[in-house]
Amino acid sequence: MPTDLRPVLFMLISTLSLSLNGLMGKLLTDSFSIEVLGFLRFFLPATIMLLMLKASGWVVPNKHNSRPIIIRALCVVGSQLCFLATLNNLTLVESVVLFSTGPLFIPVLEKLMYRTPIQGITLMCLTMTFCGVLLQAGNPAGIELRPELLVGLAAGGFNALSQVTLFKGAKSDLPPAALNGWCFMLAAFIILPVATIKVFSAGSLLVASNPFDSNTLMVLLATLAISIVSTQMFRAKAYKLAFSGSQLAPLIFTNLLFALIWQVSFFDETLSINKVAGISLIALATAINTFAPKWLQQHRAAAH
Structure with missing residues (x-):
């Protein structure tokens, strides 16, 4: 496996930005409907990325590059x-x-779609992270499969397919701003009709229980947009340097570690023993996946 640590650094910056994105999203669900907030989460960062693209040289996807953008959108x-x-x-x-x-x-998706070999150390780390996730989601009464939990798992499934598509798109000649900017703008247009219907039916852009003033909302939306842009740009850079998407898969779980920090800081959440155990297991899996290949390569080189 590659020993270049730049993909790891870029992915960690990406997951930190992603956790901040989740925090802003959680706060803004008190102000916007799901449909309207979904549109804003796509349109605002897409506008920023396409403006960056315009400043550096306008790049329009060709027929070959359009397919992964549409699928990912x-x-x-x-x-x-x-x-x-x-x-x-x-x-x-x-x-x-x-x-x-x-x-x-x-x-699994990479194996099915592109026949990419699954590394043994990746399987071990993913097994460890899976156990960590179960510890995080569990409680003394066990794991209850409520509808919202199944919806959350669906979010994970769509996210996986999105990441596999992003990895292949990152290997193209499109710059990250073009790859993500066009994808997010297309996603914004896909969800726009539903968001528009929701606004007209509610009679207002904001929900009635909105707790924030206009200035605070502007700051939250700006932070949301910038964090999404940072997430996508650095993740595309990480995938461009990686040999497969599954190589960096365990690092995506560091998003959970950052989210726990935000949860404790902003929502006064105490950490139970099972959550601490889950964090520790995920951190260990991340460290093994990041540094074990380099250590093995050095050990083999010393042996020869």
């Missing part, structure tokens, strides 16, 4: 709507836990 719409639905019904940590199940599906 459909995937991110499904993933984000399911994720927002869970944010509206569950805590931030519970929602992120379910969304983070996506990497568990990535190696």
Whole structure:
């Protein structure tokens, strides 16, 4: 496996931005309907990325590059709507836990779609992270399959397909701003009719229970857009340097670690023993997946 740590660094920046994205989304579910917030989560970052693209040289996808963009746009719409639905019904940590199940599906999807070999160390790390996720989602009464939990798992499934498509798209000649900007703008247009109907039926852009003033809403929306742009740009850079999407899959679970920090800081959430155990297991799996290949390569080189 590659020993270049740049994909790891880029992925960690991406997951930190993703966790901030989840925090902003959780706060904004008190101000916007799921449909309207979903549109804003696509349109605002897409506008930023396409403006960046315009400044550096306008790039329009060709016929070859359009297919992964269209497929990924459909995937991110499904993933984000399911994720927002869970944010509206569950805590931030519970929602992120379910969304983070996506990497568990990535190696299988890559195997089915592209016949990419599954590394043994990746399987071991994914097994460890899966156990960590179960510890996070569990409680003394066990795991209850409520509808919102199933919706959260659907968000993870759509997320996995989105990441596999992003990995292949990142290997093309399109810059990250073009790959993600056009994808998100297309996703915004897909969800626009539903968001428009929701606004007209409610008679207002904001929900009646909106707790924020206009200035606070602007700050939250700006932070949301910037965090989404950062997530997508750095993740595309990470995938461009990686040899497969499943190589970086366990690192996506660090999003959960960051989300727990936000949960404790903003929502006064105490950590139970099972959550601490889950965090520790996920952190261990991430460390093994990141540093074990380099250690093995050095050990083999020393042996020769």
